[in-house]
Amino acid sequence: MQGQCLAAPWLCLAKQFPFDPKVGDKASPVQCRDADFLPQSHIEQYGVLLGYPEELRKGLLLNPLLFDEKSSIKDLPPTHIMVCGDDPLRDHGMIFKQKLDRSGSYDEQDMVP
Numbered sequence: 001m002q003g004q005c006l007a008a009p010w011l012c013l014a015k016q017f018p019f020d021p022k023v024g025d026k027a028s029p030v031q032c033r034d035a036d037f038l039p040q041s042h043i044e045q046y047g048v049l050l051g052y053p054e055e056l057r058k059g060l061l062l063n064p065l066l067f068d069e070k071s072s073i074k075d076l077p078p079t080h081i082m083v084c085g086d087d088p089l090r091d092h093g094m095i096f097k098q099k100l101d102r103s104g105s106y107d108e109q110d111m112v113p
Contacts, residue, residue: 003078011065011092014044016058018066018095028090040088065096069103076100 012018019027033040056062079100083093 003080005080006093007082008084008087008089009081009093010043010089011096012063013047013057016063016066029088032086032088032090035086035088038087043088065092067099069099
């Protein structure tokens with residue numbers, strides 16, 4: 001069986017991140033903005049360095065976190081997601097996992113231990 005492991009995954013351009021007003025300052029891009037290892041400014045600079053065309057800015061190619069749960073992702077292998085507490089990308093992984101669970105893209109029993 002094949003699978004994928006996403007370690008502190010960057011799944012969305014900074015300007016496309018789906019901030020939840022209820023979370024506010026607890027959202028990892030805000031809460032961990034000045035993290036020692038990977039500050040939010042480095043993540044934003046990486047997005048600029050990609051040099052992506054304007055027409056791709058809101059698309060799923062650069063923002064897989066924004067996939068529509070109602071039209072679930074097909075043929076996605078079992079996915080293991082690792083996130084850290086003091087990481088501006090923490091919520092990327094957590095939101096992606098929640099969306100995968102809700103979409104029914106895979107069965108957690110298929111996960112390799």
